[in-house]
Amino acid sequence: MKYLDEFRDPELAKKYIGLIKGITTKPWTIMEICGGQTHSLVKNGIIDVLPKEINMVHGPGCPVCVTPVHLIDKAVFLAKQENVILCSFGDMIRVPGSVMSLAKAKSEGASVKVVYSPLEAVTIAQKNPEKEVVFFAVGFETTAPANALSVIQADKMGVKNYSILTSHVLVPPAMEAILGAEDNKIQGFLAAGHVCTVMGYEEYFSIAKQYKTPMVVTGFEPLDLLQGIYMLVKQLEEGRIDVENQYSRIVKREGNVEAQKTIFEVFEIKDRDWRGVGTISNSGYEIKEKYSQYDADKKFAIKIEKAEENAECIAGEILKGNKKPFECIHFGKKCNPEHPLGAPMVSSEGACAAYYHFSSDVFELM
Numbered sequence: 001m002k003y004l005d006e007f008r009d010p011e012l013a014k015k016y017i018g019l020i021k022g023i024t025t026k027p028w029t030i031m032e033i034c035g036g037q038t039h040s041l042v043k044n045g046i047i048d049v050l051p052k053e054i055n056m057v058h059g060p061g062c063p064v065c066v067t068p069v070h071l072i073d074k075a076v077f078l079a080k081q082e083n084v085i086l087c088s089f090g091d092m093i094r095v096p097g098s099v100m101s102l103a104k105a106k107s108e109g110a111s112v113k114v115v116y117s118p119l120e121a122v123t124i125a126q127k128n129p130e131k132e133v134v135f136f137a138v139g140f141e142t143t144a145p146a147n148a149l150s151v152i153q154a155d156k157m158g159v160k161n162y163s164i165l166t167s168h169v170l171v172p173p174a175m176e177a178i179l180g181a182e183d184n185k186i187q188g189f190l191a192a193g194h195v196c197t198v199m200g201y202e203e204y205f206s207i208a209k210q211y212k213t214p215m216v217v218t219g220f221e222p223l224d225l226l227q228g229i230y231m232l233v234k235q236l237e238e239g240r241i242d243v244e245n246q247y248s249r250i251v252k253r254e255g256n257v258e259a260q261k262t263i264f265e266v267f268e269i270k271d272r273d274w275r276g277v278g279t280i281s282n283s284g285y286e287i288k289e290k291y292s293q294y295d296a297d298k299k300f301a302i303k304i305e306k307a308e309e310n311a312e313c314i315a316g317e318i319l320k321g322n323k324k325p326f327e328c329i330h331f332g333k334k335c336n337p338e339h340p341l342g343a344p345m346v347s348s349e350g351a352c353a354a355y356y357h358f359s360s361d362v363f364e365l366m
């Protein structure tokens, strides 16, 4: 297949739905890791046409959703400083912190700029030498190469007024945390195709073996997801535990080695807090000492109280696969895209936003 619409072919989709129905004999709970996959599953109605035995639950692969509230508070604090321009991707702007979002801070006069790349933030730093420019570097392994590259570029060009506020999280430790929980119900994973494009999937074999959980690296188009689900259900029904690659047109087992070198030039692996989930060992990147002058956490004396997460939001339970968005009592009522209580309602990869925008049936269930 060559063109995008071929990955949305209705006849092939029907064929895969038939194949999945034909092999499914037992109930299976499957988690898709990535919020992009969640949106595609809900938006394209795939959730609704799967056999009733297949329960798709939605994983933690929405970087905006898992960014802890105290980091958003730090970004707001920095944006309010006289000499700082805070740059961010657009999807972080409306996520609530404990007091306000970056959008609210901007409306009150803080200097917040939406950029499309961290290199754009480096250019802003070059053009504004009297200001400190901070890029809010949020993401999984996928965005880490570009964020690392921005630090390398700033260093090469001698741009000293650039730094990044890092909130990078890693997928495999989160999978292990979910599978190792006492109340885990996940029997198979659709692994995130874009993360594996960068990192490969070598490390998934030992996780699959240890937790007896098959995995399929899967893409994002409707046919990718249907094929990934078919491959995973086939493994489950046959009692096989393997890691297979549905997204082979993009993903290699070893990943993108050059991108990995760029990441590990700048970052090292450390423990990370996940919003609604808690601390997961070795689950994030932090800037190495060598580049510490580009680490906003070290560059600025950020003094804020570590705030609690909003107790009304059950995002943690949704991100661990224990609940669905419509099981939150605030879904579509007190919490909606205009007035979000939690990040999953505003992020373009958030599960609550996916159901709110694309699933009309869900309101009948409430």
Ligand code: SF4
Pocket (backbone or CB within 6 Å): 312, 313, 314, 315, 318, 325, 328, 329, 330, 331, 332, 335, 336, 340, 341, 342, 343, 344, 345, 352
């Ligand atoms: S609907 Fe709103 S309050 Fe409920 S889990 Fe989702 S983001 Fe949180």
